[in-house]
Every structure is written in C-alpha cells, then in structure tokens.
Amino acid sequence: xxxxxxxxxxxxxxADNNLILGQRLAEWCSRGPILEEDLAMTNISLDLFGExxxxxxxxxxxTDNHLSADDIxxxxxxxxxxxxxxxxxxxxxFAYTMAKQFLYASFAKLLYTSLxxxxxxxxxxxxxxxxxxxxxxxxxxSEWLIRFGNGTSESKTRVQNALNDIWKYTDDMFxxxxxxxxxxxxxxxxxxxxxxxxxxxxxxxxxKEAKLTKPSNxxxxxxxxxxxxxxxxxxxxxxxxxxxxxxxxxxx
Amino acid sequence: MVGNGNYISEHKIWDLLSQIPDPxxxxxxxxxxxxxxxxxxxxxxxxxxxxxxxxxGCPAMSVFKEEIKNKLLENGATxxxxxxxxxxxxxxxxxxxxxxxxxxxYGIAPPxxxxxxxxxxxxxxxxxxxxxxxxxxKLTSQFGSTPCKSLWFCNLCHQPFEYFKCH
Numbered sequence: 062x063x064x065x066x067x068x069x070x071x072x073x074x075x076a077d078n079n080l081i082l083g084q085r086l087a088e089w090c091s092r093g094p095i096l097e098e099d100l101a102m103t104n105i106s107l108d109l110f111g112e113x114x115x116x117x118x119x120x121x122x123x124t125d126n127h128l129s130a131d132d133i134x135x136x137x138x139x140x141x142x143x144x145x146x147x148x149x150x151x152x153x154x155f156a157y158t159m160a161k162q163f164l165y166a167s168f169a170k171l172l173y174t175s176l177x178x179x180x181x182x183x184x185x186x187x188x189x190x191x192x193x194x195x196x197x198x199x200x201x202x203s204e205w206l207i208r209f210g211n212g213t214s215e216s217k218t219r220v221q222n223a224l225n226d227i228w229k230y231t232d233d234m235f236x237x238x239x240x241x242x243x244x245x246x247x248x249x250x251x252x253x254x255x256x257x258x259x260x261x262x263x264x265x266x267x268x269k270e271a272k273l274t275k276p277s278n279x280x281x282x283x284x285x286x287x288x289x290x291x292x293x294x295x296x297x298x299x300x301x302x303x304x305x306x307x308x309x310x311x312x313x
Numbered sequence: 314m315v316g317n318g319n320y321i322s323e324h325k326i327w328d329l330l331s332q333i334p335d336p337x338x339x340x341x342x343x344x345x346x347x348x349x350x351x352x353x354x355x356x357x358x359x360x361x362x363x364x365x366x367x368x369x370g371c372p373a374m375s376v377f378k379e380e381i382k383n384k385l386l387e388n389g390a391t392x393x394x395x396x397x398x399x400x401x402x403x404x405x406x407x408x409x410x411x412x413x414x415x416x417x418x419y420g421i422a423p424p425x426x427x428x429x430x431x432x433x434x435x436x437x438x439x440x441x442x443x444x445x446x447x448x449x450x451k452l453t454s455q456f457g458s459t460p461c462k463s464l465w466f467c468n469l470c471h472q473p474f475e476y477f478k479c480h
Contacts, residue, residue, distance in 0.1 A: 097454035097464065104456035111370025115399065186400030190369060193402055193428075193480060201455055204434055 067243035068181065069123050070143070071250055073133075074240075074286055075172075076116035077144035080134055081294070082165060083109030084301050085152060094155050101201055105162070108194040115190070119183050135305035139295050140288040147230040149285075149294045153223060156209055156216065160223035163202035164264065168234045170195045171259050175251040184249065203267050210271030221273055228276035233283045235260075240286075320358040321389055327352060329388055330362070333380045336373050337459050340419040343377055347407035350398060360385060361394045367403045367480075368460035404428040405480045416477055417443045422465065424479040440476045442467035450474075 086106035093099025117130035128136075147165055152158045173195060176188035209220035235253040244250035268275050284290065304311055321329075330352070331344040343349055351363035362381055366374045378395055385393045405424040408416075413423035422443045432438070439448040445467060453464040453473070462475040 097456070100458075100464075101454060101456040104460055107370035107372075107460060108368060109370070111366070111368060115369060182400075186398075186402075190366075190399045190402040194369060197455060200432070200434060207434065 062239050062243050064243055064247050064249070065123060067240045068184075068249060069120055070240045071244055072116050072120050072123075072184070074143045074145070076113045076120065076133075077142050078148050078165075078169075079109040079113035079116070081142070081144045081297060082148035082161075083107070083113060084297055085148065085150075086158070086162075088152055089158070098155070102158070105198050105201070108198070112187070112191045112194070115187055119187065131305075135302050139290055139298055142290065142294060142298070143286050143288055144294075145230075145236075145285040146233045146282060146291055147227060149291060149297060150227065150230065151293055154219060156205075156219040157223040157227075159202050159205040159209070160220055160227055162198065163206050163267070164224075164227060164231055165234070166195055166199040166202055167264050167267075168256070168260055170199050171256045171263070172253075175256060179250065180248040206267060206273065207271045210268075210273045217273070220271075224268075224273060225276045228278075229280045229282050232278075232281040233285050236283055236286050238286065320354060321360070321385070323352050323354050325388075326354070326360060326362075326385065326390075329384050330381065333377070333384055336376045338416070338419065338421065340415045341412055343381075345409070345412040345415075347403060348377060349381075358390075359392045359394065360390050361396055363396045363398055365398050365401075365403050371460050373459070403480070405477065408477075420444065420474060421462065422474060422476040424477050426479045428479055430479065440465055442470060442472065443474055444472045445470040 083106045086102045086109065089099060089102040090106075091099065093102060113134070114130050117133045120133060121128055121130060145165075147161060150161060152161075170192065173188040173192040176184055177192070179185045179188070206220060209216040211217075235257045237253050241250060241253065245252055265275055282291075327344065327349075330349050331342045333343045335341050335343060335346055346367065348364050348367065349362060350365050351361075353361040353363070355361075362385075364374075364377065364381070381395060382393050406428050408424065416423040420443050422440050425440060436452075438452075439450050440452075441448045442450050442465075447467070447469045449468040451466050451468060453466050455463050455478075457464045457475050461477055461480065463478050464473065465476050466473050
C-alpha cells in the first residue's frame with residue numbers, strides 16, 4: 062500500500078470515530094439526566110463533529126474524486142465506514158454512556174498526543190487542535206466514573222456492568238494492519254501497541270480511584286477498521302443520512 | 314498596497330474586520346477574539362484572509378466566514394479567499410487585557426489562567442464573579458451555551474454567570 066492511500070484510510074478511521082461517537086452523543090439532546098449534562102454531552106458531540114469535519118476536509122484534498130466532507134459523511138454505506146466498534150454501541154443509560162466516553166477519550170488523548178510527533182504537518186495540526194478539546198472530554202467522563210464508583214450501590218453496579226459489557230469492544234481500538242505499518246515506517250503515525258500500554262495504565266488509575274474492577278480480557282470483538290460492524294451502525298446511518306438520501310444534494 | 318489603484322490596504326482590511334462582532338458575544342469582534350490570523354493582499358488586489366476556529370465545532374465559524382466575505386466585498390474588494398489554518402491552535406492567551414475587560418463588563422468572567430496550566434480532576438478553583446468581584450463561586454457545569462464557556466454560580470450575589478474557559 063502506498064503512503065497516500067494509507068494516509069487516506071488512516072484519516073477516515075479517525076474521522077469516522079469522531080463522527081459516529083458525536084452522532085451517538087447527540088442522541089442525548091433533550092434527554093440528559095439534568096440540564097447541565099444535556100449541555101455537556103451535546104457540547105462534546107459538537108467538538109467531535111468539528112474534529113471529524115476537519116479530517117474529512119483534509120481527506121478530500123488527498124483524493125481526486127472531488128468528494129466534499131459532507132459527501133464523505135453522508136453518502137457512504139455501512140461497510141465503507143471504518144470507525145472502531147465501541148463508538149457505535151447504543152448509549153444505554155447515563156453510566157453506560159460515560160463508561161464509553163471514558164474508554165474512548167482515554168484512547169483519543171493518547172493517540173492525538175502521539176500524532177504531535179507526526180511528520181505529516183496537517184495531521185499534526187489537527188491533533189494539536191483536537192487534543193485541547195479531548196482534555197475536557199476525558200476530565201468530564203473520568204469525574205463521572207469516580208462519582209458513580211464511589212456513589213450509591215446502584216450507581217456503582219450500573220457503571221461496573223457497563224464496563225464489563227463494553228470491555229470486549231476495546232481491543233478493536235488498537236487493531237493494526239498494513240495501513241498502520243505503512244504510516245509507522247514513514248513516521249506519520251505510531252505503533253498502537255505502545256498506546257495500548259499507556260491506555261491500560263491511565264484507565265487502571267482512574268478505575269482504582271473509582272473503586273471499580275477492571276474487567277478481565279476474555280472475549281474480544283473486532284472488525285471496525287475493516288468495515289465489519291455491529292448491527293447498530295446501520296441504524297445510526299439510517300437516521301444520520303436520511304435527509305441526504307431522500308433529498309440528494311439538499312443544502313442547509 | 315496603500316494608494317495603489319483601487320485596492321484596499323491591509324490596514325483598512327484589518328479595520329473592516331474589526332467591525333465584525335462575535336455573533337454570540339457582540340461586545341468583542343473577531344480580531345480581538347484572535348480568529349483572524351493573517352491578511353494577505355497580492356499584487357492584483359486579491360485578498361486572502363487566514364482564519365482559525367476557536368473550537369473545532371464552533372457554529373459561529375460559518376457566520377464568520379460569510380460576514381468576512383460580505384464585509385470586504387461591500388467595501389470594494391473584488392476577490393476574497395478564506396483560508397483555514399489549525400496550527401497553531403487557537404488559545405485564550407491571544408485575548409488582550411482590553412478584550413478581557415470587555416467580556417467582564419458584559420457579564421462574562423474572562424479567562425484567568427494560562428492555557429498550559431494543568432487543571433486536575435474535581436478542581437476546586439474559584440472564578441471571580443463578574444458581577445460582584447468576589448470569588449465565592451461554584452462551577453455548575455464545565456460546558457455552557459457555547460463551546461468556549463462554562464457555567465458558574467456566585468454564592469454571594471446569587472447570580473449565575475458564564476466563564477470564558479481558559480483554552
């Protein structure tokens with residue numbers, strides 16, 4: 062695989078993670094447990110959409126097919142999406158959503174930090190920008206995990222069950238293939254094995270503080286980067302792409 | 314390019330851009346906010362305005378883009394290009410003391426620290442209330458009505474207020 066194709070695929074994975082997680086979070090709009098949390102989740106969603114848009118715009122400068130950022134977001138089908146599985150999981154209750162947010166934001170923070178050393182200037186700039194926003198996301202979800210874990214037996218049980226359920230999808234974030242290998246060899250991206258080690262450490266630290274048990278590694282479900290998704294992604298796209306599918310080319 | 318035919322000078326462009334208010338915080342303009350990074354006028358009078366978003370998803374950005382183009386075209390520009398640059402990322406460190414004072418007078422607490430300052434979990438930091446100037450305040454939410462603000466409450470004057478986050 063040549064470097065340019067690998068870069069396009071790599072960026073698509075990253076942007077799809079942001080877009081799909083942003084869309085999931087937006088489902089909380091007007092349904093948050095309290096007004097402040099409704100605002101928090103939609104604000105984080107907005108950050109993720111913004112980050113996705115910047116990356117899709119970069120992708121459209123790399124390809125010759127004249128697709129705009131909107132085309133890439135709204136006109137691809139399920140198998141063409143390459144987000145990691147965790148971000149497409151349904152929201153569940155508030156504890157479940159916060160557990161997802163925490164596990165993903167911990168990954169995103171480390172990934173963007175590594176990309177500050179990328180020799181692709183655009184990817185480096187995008188990461189520098191995103192990192193400032195991800196810091197709010199990780200603080201927000203970490204605090205909630207600690208509150209739930211040290212709260213009532215109900216809150217502790219719910220967040221522990223959420224972690225136990227989500228854990229099998231976390232390995233998928235660290236999957237690597239020829240795309241990663243090409244970009245690692247050219248100094249554009251970095252080995253996700255190293256990021257996994259750091260992620261494991263930082264997640265463990267917060268779980269300790271939250272008095273929660275880190276689930277053991279057992280079953281692991283993978284395939285997001287290859288376009289093999291859970292049954293949930295199709296439903297997300299059905300809602301998200303409805304307008305562009307029903308009224309092609311409609312502008313806001 | 315001052316005085317060269319009908320071209321608008323770079324100085325005049327900055328002046329025009331500083332007449333465009335932030336749609337959410339109309340007391341400050343887009344140059345004070347640090348959104349406009351650079352203005353370039355080439356030998357043919359073509360204008361390029363380099364802008365950077367405050368937050369990646371800030372909806373005000375699309376308003377800014379429209380208004381910058383309209384403002385310059387209405388004032389004699391023939392061609393305006395907008396270029397978005399993400400690096401260096403926007404920071405509240407670019408807000409001057411004059412700008413911070415404008416925010417405060419408007420009722421928004423201005424950023425109090427440096428963007429690189431570390432904020433830990435469950436920070437007990439207290440922001441100074443823009444209404445009564447005391448710092449017996451409490452964070453209500455890290456997120457507010459726009460991406461750049463958080464929600465606070467003053468325990469002394471019992472007023473809710475917004476804080477322009479240090480970013």
